[in-house]
Amino acid sequence: MAEPHAITIDEMYSLRNVDAVDRALNRSYQPRRSGLMFAVLDDLEVGPDDLVLDIGGREASHSFALVQMFGCRVVSVDPLESNNARARAAVAEHPLGSRVSIRPGVMEDIPAADGEFDLIFSHDMFFQVVDADRALADSHRVLKPGGRLVLYQTFATDRLEPRERDQLFTDLAVVPERMSPEDFEKRAQAAGFHLELTDVVGSELREAFEEDGINLTSRQLLYAARLLRKSEQLRAELGDIDYRVELGNALWGVYQMIGKLEPRIYVLRRS
Template identity: 75%
Template sequence: MAEIDSITIDEMYTSRHLEVADRAQYRSFEPRRSSMLYELVDDLDIGPGDLVLDIGGRDASHSLALASLFGCDAVSVDPVASNNEQARAAVAEHPLGSKVSIRSGMMEEIPAADGEFDFIFSRDMFFHVVDADRALAEARRVLKPGGHLLLYQTFATDRLEPLERAELYAGLVVAPERMSPDDFQKRASAAGLVIESTDVIGSEWREAWEEDGEGLTSRQLLYAARLIRKSEQLRAELGDADYRVELANALWGVYQMIGKLEPRIFLLRNPAVSDQDNP
């Protein structure tokens, strides 16, 4: 570990430092909102007549949002039976539910025809993927030439300590190799996808949720504190597996806020035939 120079006691208690820190504590640095993800979809001119794949769609909430915002049709694909049950229930109750269909499957083996989709939407699910090369090859297979994959993914930073990594990954079924942005970019390029842009989100969305009064990460911090302080009691009440999931999920948000985890947005394109002929 690299040595870190210590500040002096005078530097710690300087009045100017305290005054500046006090002002900074209550100042917004204008974080972007999570709605920017849909703004990026809008920039791609997705609309009626387009078919969108929501990979790792969970309860189909993103599929329904895409259909509502852009008038497209969407297919939610998820490997978890309970997620698909919730998705079907949500679709049945939604006014635009007829525009969304549910398929059981995983990214490594997408249940779709070659070139079936105009656009692929992936929100914070890629860390579950075991075989990234196969998953990215499948994404390219089902995506029309010239189509885009918009992938929001949380990655680890050097601030995340080894024990924190081990507990977090075990609790949320994370494939450790998926937590490296460099590894992702290398594999995406090897799959033949063109990386058009990368945007580091970091803590911005979570700062915005706090500033907007949602307090999601504050609640997660409080929940994590209770889970840790009353670990024996809550582990007995929840069961070991659910306790570990709850604690890891709470810490996931806290770690994003303090820079141990770093969400990024990747916009990738499946090259058109003309692109491949003229590199």
């Protein structure tokens, strides 16, 4: 592909259709809203008879959403005791708590019997999995034949510059190899999964947040600007780790909006 020509001053200021630009950039292109993964599960007809594994369940908020939407039973598995403690407290207080159970564990060694689950739900955690092959193999093990792994994951694109990549991955505990969709698909197929769906979400959810007035990415852009401009002051005030994590989280959202990071949804069926 030929390199684009250098835009001239005349082209930049004299020949542009300002009205057309305004119309094009100030209309909605109908981005999809949050809940995409739940819509996928609805298409898969998840129901009360199903047992779902919420891997990397954190405080079990997704687990309760699954129970409320589909009536299924859910097991939340997370490696951090602080997350599991909050999840257990939520289970004790929630009216549907009897439908959710908490188990400590990691995706590489899931605390479950062979073929125990009808479905695995994974929401934006796989980029921190150290041993992808073992995690996918164990996911395959705990699923029933024909069971599915539904995974939402953010990947890097070629727009993410090397220095941005190094800083972001270091500060957010990202395993670099997990950020390649091609690598993920290859490993999933090698583990015995059939790729039923690949949905490139891209910036859609972020656009929808802005259009709906949630302004999540706008706030993250503001936070990133403050953290960068007042880096010495805020690093001293917050501490090095909190400073780096907050900057990384802010940039994570901004990078999704401008195409340096690309969320995708996968549906993988156990053979």
